[in-house]
Structure formats: C-alpha cells, structure tokens
Amino acid sequence: MTAVRCRAAVVALFVAVVAVAGCSSGSTARHRDKSTSPAPSSVPASSTAAPSRSSSSASASSSASRAPRRSTASTSTSAAGSGAGGLGSAARAAVRYANAHGMYSGVAVLDTKTGALTTAGVATQSFASASVAKVLIAARLLAEHRMTGTTATRAASMITRSDNDAAWALYPQVGKDGLEPWVEKHFGVPGLGGPPSMPGIWGSTQLTARGLVQLYAKLKADPTVWPWLSSHLHAYQQRSAGGEPNAFGFATAQPSAGVKNGWDTNRDPAHPSNAIINSTGFVGHDRYAVAVLSEGGHALYFTRGEAVVTQQARLITAATTSAATAGPSSASPLVVLDPGHNGGNAAHLSTINRSVYAGYGEHKPCNTTGTETNSGYPEHAFTWDVSKHVRTILQAHGVRVRMTRSSDSGVGPCVDVRARLESAPGVALSVAIHADGAPSSGHGFHVNEDRRRPEGASAATVARTTALGKDLHRALVASSGLVPSTYIGSDGYYYRTDLAGLNLTTTPTSFLELGNMRNAHDAALQRSASGRERIAAAVAAGILAYLGR
Structure with missing residues (x-):
C-alpha cells in the first residue's frame, strides 16, 4: 500500500499542518512495519512535533522524488x-x-x-x-x-x-x-x-x-x-x-x-x-x-x-x-546434545527397564520416564524443546550438532547407547539436558559432575569436562532465570558416581539439571515457551564460550 498523498499546500506547510491534518503515517493507508501507535488517543498518529527541517518542495510529486537531504553522490569511506x-x-x-x-x-x-x-x-x-x-x-x-x-x-x-x-x-x-x-x-x-x-x-x-x-x-x-x-x-x-x-x-x-x-x-x-x-x-x-x-x-x-x-x-x-x-563443515566442532528420556518410554516399560551397563561394574535400567511438573508437563517434552533451541543457536554459529534422539515420540535410547554416541570420534563435547523432580521447597539448576574419572577418559578430558561445566554454570547464572540449586550439592555443582552418561563418556561432557519441576518458580519457567528459550540460550552461550566462539 502507498501513503495517502497530501496536497501541495499541505507539504509546503508540513510542520504546521501535520499536527491537525494527519499527513503522517497515522493517516495513511495501511503500511508494512508501520511504527504508528495503535492507540491514537494516547500517542497521536499525527505526532510530528520533532525538530523541524525545512522543506523546499511545493508539490507532493516532487516531494516524493526529490533528492534526499544528504548528498547521494558521496561515497566517502572511513575504514580501519x-x-x-x-x-x-x-x-x-x-x-x-x-x-x-x-x-x-x-x-x-x-x-x-x-x-x-x-x-x-x-x-x-x-x-x-x-x-x-x-x-x-x-x-x-x-x-x-x-x-x-x-x-x-x-x-x-x-x-x-x-x-x-x-x-x-x-x-x-x-x-x-x-x-x-x-x-x-x-x-x-x-x-x-x-x-x-x-x-x-x-x-x-x-x-x-x-x-x-x-x-x-x-x-x-x-x-x-x-x-x-x-x-x-x-x-x-x-x-x-x-x-x-x-x-x-x-x-x-x-x-x-x-x-x-x-x-x-x-x-x-x-x-x-x-x-x-x-x-x-x-x-x-x-x-x-x-x-x-x-x-x-x-x-x-x-x-x-x-x-x-x-x-x-x-x-x-x-x-x-x-x-x-562458510557453513558447517568437517572442520566445524561437533557437539552432541542428549535430551533426557523420551515421549514413548512410559508405554514401553519392559524395554526401558531392562538392565544395561552403567560403568565401573554397575548396572542400571536402560532409561526412565523422567519427572513432570505438578500440572503434568513432562520432563521429556521440556528437554526436547530446550535441546532443539540450543541446536538452532549452535548451528547459527557454525557448530555441527548431533542429537541422541530424533523426536519426542520414540523409546530410549538406553543410557549406554547415549554414552557411545557422545564418545564417538570427532565429538568435541556433549551436554545432557535434564530437569529434576525434587521436593517442591528446593529450586534452581545444578551441574552434575563425576567424582571419578570416566572409564577410558584421559586426565586431559577430565580437565576439559571441568572447564565445560564451569562455562555452562557461568552462563546459566548470568541469563537462564534459574539460580544455583538451593537443595542439592554446593553452589550449583553436584558430585556423584551413578550416572552412566558421566561414567562412560570419554569426551568432555556435562549433565545438566535445569531446574526443579516440582518447584512452582522453576516450573513456571519450564512450562513457558519464552522460559525454555531463555534457558536454551544460556546453555548455548556456555557451550559457545567453551568452544571460543
């Protein structure tokens, strides 16, 4: 659509007339991306009480086509x-x-x-x-x-x-x-x-x-x-x-x-x-x-x-x-994201309950159904959505991303399979995305850390895992909307030995619990689309900081 053209006399007296005649965008036909107030009673559509600049044209047609106030002939460049x-x-x-x-x-x-x-x-x-x-x-x-x-x-x-x-x-x-x-x-x-x-x-x-x-x-x-x-x-x-x-x-x-x-x-x-x-x-x-x-x-x-x-x-x-x-290539870092649980797990309990190796001679169930908020919003849906947002951000920064599951309607994979995917050749790092289901009085995120060196991992990998956890922790504190956990671990870190993802993964890895789904404050953030985007942006920022990107 084009602007309603004001008569020549109106243009000649632009500053004086627009305040009452509406020659501004507020009185035009509908415009794309128009920044005119939707509430004329509170912000007049004809508001043009800006510092006036002289207008020398006497006709609407010449006003539309005349040269801009600054010379278009100049191509001067200031460069460093x-x-x-x-x-x-x-x-x-x-x-x-x-x-x-x-x-x-x-x-x-x-x-x-x-x-x-x-x-x-x-x-x-x-x-x-x-x-x-x-x-x-x-x-x-x-x-x-x-x-x-x-x-x-x-x-x-x-x-x-x-x-x-x-x-x-x-x-x-x-x-x-x-x-x-x-x-x-x-x-x-x-x-x-x-x-x-x-x-x-x-x-x-x-x-x-x-x-x-x-x-x-x-x-x-x-x-x-x-x-x-x-x-x-x-x-x-x-x-x-x-x-x-x-x-x-x-x-x-x-x-x-x-x-x-x-x-x-x-x-x-x-x-x-x-x-x-x-x-x-x-x-x-x-x-x-x-x-x-x-x-x-x-x-x-x-x-x-x-x-x-x-x-x-x-x-x-x-x-x-x-x-x-250049787009992501074989030279770009490869990150594995592991969205916890899966949407089909609850309907296939016999599959996810089977025992698998979890490291250091221990065994545990293949997978679990995960937790949920008091209103029924499930952890598997939360982890899937957050992981997708993280993937989008990382890919925009030239990072290749691989997910341990391809949808939120499948079953598994088992925790040992996820660890193998995270330890595949060429993987720069992996991050497991989870949320906790603790008593409702506690809130906040925590970074799970392994008390032991993962099976097959080098001392250098352990050091890089620690660095990754710190970068994620800093980013979550800065912008996720979550605070370090008030109910478990210390200052948002929790050391344990029972997670197959930490015990078996031989590349730098981190296992995040992004809030307590039973806590009203955390659950409100987790249930809202904007809250999940905010959390995902913080996770991505931590990963990018670790990668130096």
Missing part, C-alpha cells in the same frame, strides 16, 4: 583494519549501488573478532530506525533483568516477527523517548544516534550505522543480553506479525544471519514521503556486526527499496565469505 581491503571495497560498492538506485546510505561493518571497523557513505549521520529500534527495547529489558513472563513473550514476537503491537506495549516500560539516550549511556556507545525525531514514535528513533554496529558488538559481549538476543535475531520469521515480508537484506543475502530489519515512511520530517529501508544484525556466524541504513524517494517504498538493500547486503556478505561465512 580490514576496511582498507575487501570489506572496505564492498562497503563502498554497496553505497554506490544505493546511490545509483536513488537512495543514500550509511554502511558499517565491525569485525567482533579483530575489532576492525569499516564504514562507508554517511555512516555517522542519523537515519530513522524503523523497527531496528526494537533491538534497543529488548536490550534494555535484558540489561535490567526484566525479560520474563508476558514481557518476554511480547519481546520474542517483537524481534522475530517484527510485531509492532508488542513494541508499543513495551515502549513505555523502557522509558519511551528516553530509550536511545539510556542505551547509549548504559552500553557506552557515543554517537549511537538520538531520541525520536517525532516525539512518541519509536520508529523515528535516530540511529547511525557506525554507532549501531558498535552497540551490537557491546550487546554480543554482554552475557546478560546476548544469549536471548542472539537466539531471537537468528529466529527471524519470513513474514512479520502483520503478514508482510520480513526476510530481506541480510536475511536474504545470508539466511543463517541474525537479523533485525526495518521499513517505514514518514519518519524523516524534512522529507515525509521518503522510504526508510534498514537491514542490520550479524553475519559470518556472528563474527561481523553489520548495518545498512538507506533512505530514498517514496517510489522506493517498499519492494524496490528492499531489493536495493538486499543487493547491498549481498555485496557486504560476499566480502566476508572466506573469513566467516
């Missing part, structure tokens, strides 16, 4: 490190491509491994954020440990489905127009941008390409923010909550990327009909933070503009291919 080479050339080519198709653009790429920053075009000048502002909303909620319950559910939809209703519900919780200054100060990113140019409209939050990639690097380094944010950036949906295409730009150029896109009109007070098309996120298994912010005439909204930005993204990702964008 790799910016002088392939990435610098690609960034400049991306800006030239946008210029040639009627858009001016700010491009920035930050190599989070080396710190090299590449910029091109108007990378230090502000653009309207459109839905990229939703990353700032999520970042503050995470930094302040408020990503729980309904808030977390809304935030997940806001990031993965570009859900505007969710963003409007959350915007008051993060300080409204004070959000960008708070993020800039809290994460230490001077030059990030500025508050909304249109008061009360989050989609007009001002962002620079350079500042945005620097913010993304800070978010990646923050264990409170990154596990959840990484998981949800990589879980972007093909279509938004409103049913519009959501996967352009870097999502098209590299489908494994972690992406937050934005698209809008009427967010540049000087050029109210202009198209705003932004694609941002992480490419190359999250090594590179990237931002392409582009603006052009109204005719570029939205299909043509998205095609331009997608080609810009292709130019940039192509330049990172040799360093970081």
Whole structure:
C-alpha cells in the first residue's frame, strides 16, 4: 500500500499542518512495519512535533522524488583494519549501488573478532530506525533483568516477527523517548544516534550505522543480553506479525544471519514521503556486526527499496565469505546434545527397564520416564524443546550438532547407547539436558559432575569436562532465570558416581539439571515457551564460550 498523498499546500506547510491534518503515517493507508501507535488517543498518529527541517518542495510529486537531504553522490569511506581491503571495497560498492538506485546510505561493518571497523557513505549521520529500534527495547529489558513472563513473550514476537503491537506495549516500560539516550549511556556507545525525531514514535528513533554496529558488538559481549538476543535475531520469521515480508537484506543475502530489519515512511520530517529501508544484525556466524541504513524517494517504498538493500547486503556478505561465512563443515566442532528420556518410554516399560551397563561394574535400567511438573508437563517434552533451541543457536554459529534422539515420540535410547554416541570420534563435547523432580521447597539448576574419572577418559578430558561445566554454570547464572540449586550439592555443582552418561563418556561432557519441576518458580519457567528459550540460550552461550566462539 502507498501513503495517502497530501496536497501541495499541505507539504509546503508540513510542520504546521501535520499536527491537525494527519499527513503522517497515522493517516495513511495501511503500511508494512508501520511504527504508528495503535492507540491514537494516547500517542497521536499525527505526532510530528520533532525538530523541524525545512522543506523546499511545493508539490507532493516532487516531494516524493526529490533528492534526499544528504548528498547521494558521496561515497566517502572511513575504514580501519580490514576496511582498507575487501570489506572496505564492498562497503563502498554497496553505497554506490544505493546511490545509483536513488537512495543514500550509511554502511558499517565491525569485525567482533579483530575489532576492525569499516564504514562507508554517511555512516555517522542519523537515519530513522524503523523497527531496528526494537533491538534497543529488548536490550534494555535484558540489561535490567526484566525479560520474563508476558514481557518476554511480547519481546520474542517483537524481534522475530517484527510485531509492532508488542513494541508499543513495551515502549513505555523502557522509558519511551528516553530509550536511545539510556542505551547509549548504559552500553557506552557515543554517537549511537538520538531520541525520536517525532516525539512518541519509536520508529523515528535516530540511529547511525557506525554507532549501531558498535552497540551490537557491546550487546554480543554482554552475557546478560546476548544469549536471548542472539537466539531471537537468528529466529527471524519470513513474514512479520502483520503478514508482510520480513526476510530481506541480510536475511536474504545470508539466511543463517541474525537479523533485525526495518521499513517505514514518514519518519524523516524534512522529507515525509521518503522510504526508510534498514537491514542490520550479524553475519559470518556472528563474527561481523553489520548495518545498512538507506533512505530514498517514496517510489522506493517498499519492494524496490528492499531489493536495493538486499543487493547491498549481498555485496557486504560476499566480502566476508572466506573469513566467516562458510557453513558447517568437517572442520566445524561437533557437539552432541542428549535430551533426557523420551515421549514413548512410559508405554514401553519392559524395554526401558531392562538392565544395561552403567560403568565401573554397575548396572542400571536402560532409561526412565523422567519427572513432570505438578500440572503434568513432562520432563521429556521440556528437554526436547530446550535441546532443539540450543541446536538452532549452535548451528547459527557454525557448530555441527548431533542429537541422541530424533523426536519426542520414540523409546530410549538406553543410557549406554547415549554414552557411545557422545564418545564417538570427532565429538568435541556433549551436554545432557535434564530437569529434576525434587521436593517442591528446593529450586534452581545444578551441574552434575563425576567424582571419578570416566572409564577410558584421559586426565586431559577430565580437565576439559571441568572447564565445560564451569562455562555452562557461568552462563546459566548470568541469563537462564534459574539460580544455583538451593537443595542439592554446593553452589550449583553436584558430585556423584551413578550416572552412566558421566561414567562412560570419554569426551568432555556435562549433565545438566535445569531446574526443579516440582518447584512452582522453576516450573513456571519450564512450562513457558519464552522460559525454555531463555534457558536454551544460556546453555548455548556456555557451550559457545567453551568452544571460543
């Protein structure tokens, strides 16, 4: 759909008239990803009381097609490190491509491994954020440990489905127009941008390409923010909550990327009909933070503009291919995830009750049915869902993943078989995902550790197992929503000798009990989709920390 065109006299008097006539997005036909408030009574749709910039056009047609306020002819590049080479050339080519198709653009790429920053075009000048502002909303909620319950559910939809209703519900919780200054100060990113140019409209939050990639690097380094944010950036949906295409730009150029896109009109007070098309996120298994912010005439909204930005993204990702964008291969680490129990176990008790070797001359049942919450949510379903989320995150980081079971409707496999799968040649590490069924007064997670050296394991493997457990413990404390166990072991560690998975596995391994399903607090987290995603993101963060990725 296209914006309702205001008459020439209205455009000439834009700042004075929009407040009463509604020449802003609030009075337009329905737009994709529009950041206009769904509640006009509380946030006026025609709110354009932003700092005014002069508008010299006397007609709507010329306003739609005139040159942007910043020169599209400039292809100046500020580059450091790799910016002088392939990435610098690609960034400049991306800006030239946008210029040639009627858009001016700010491009920035930050190599989070080396710190090299590449910029091109108007990378230090502000653009309207459109839905990229939703990353700032999520970042503050995470930094302040408020990503729980309904808030977390809304935030997940806001990031993965570009859900505007969710963003409007959350915007008051993060300080409204004070959000960008708070993020800039809290994460230490001077030059990030500025508050909304249109008061009360989050989609007009001002962002620079350079500042945005620097913010993304800070978010990646923050264990409170990154596990959840990484998981949800990589879980972007093909279509938004409103049913519009959501996967352009870097999502098209590299489908494994972690992406937050934005698209809008009427967010540049000087050029109210202009198209705003932004694609941002992480490419190359999250090594590179990237931002392409582009603006052009109204005719570029939205299909043509998205095609331009997608080609810009292709130019940039192509330049990172040799360093970081190759998919998982035989050189990538292999991780085995072991979701505890199985959905069909309860119906096949004779099979799972048979005795199998459990190490050190001991035998125990092949498998068990697992525990459940007081409301009946089963452990096998919890471990399966968490493991799938962990797998998704790891694969997005170039890690190969093998699961010990392929569904939640089968039987077994037995604990000795799982240990063999975890000890297979080439396995870098394994993690068993479980939940406990203890008295309801206790809560929290614990990392099970073997008191003895596993059969056939070397001293070096034992040392690596200890390191893996510590990395997982740190990540769970930082961001899972669970605390170290209050009822067993010490500070979230429990040493035992009866687990076949620990006794028999000869590669670095960890056996996690991710909360007590009989405890009301833990069970609430385990039953909710957002809670399971949060726990999974923490587990994945621990694994990635151990792998140095």
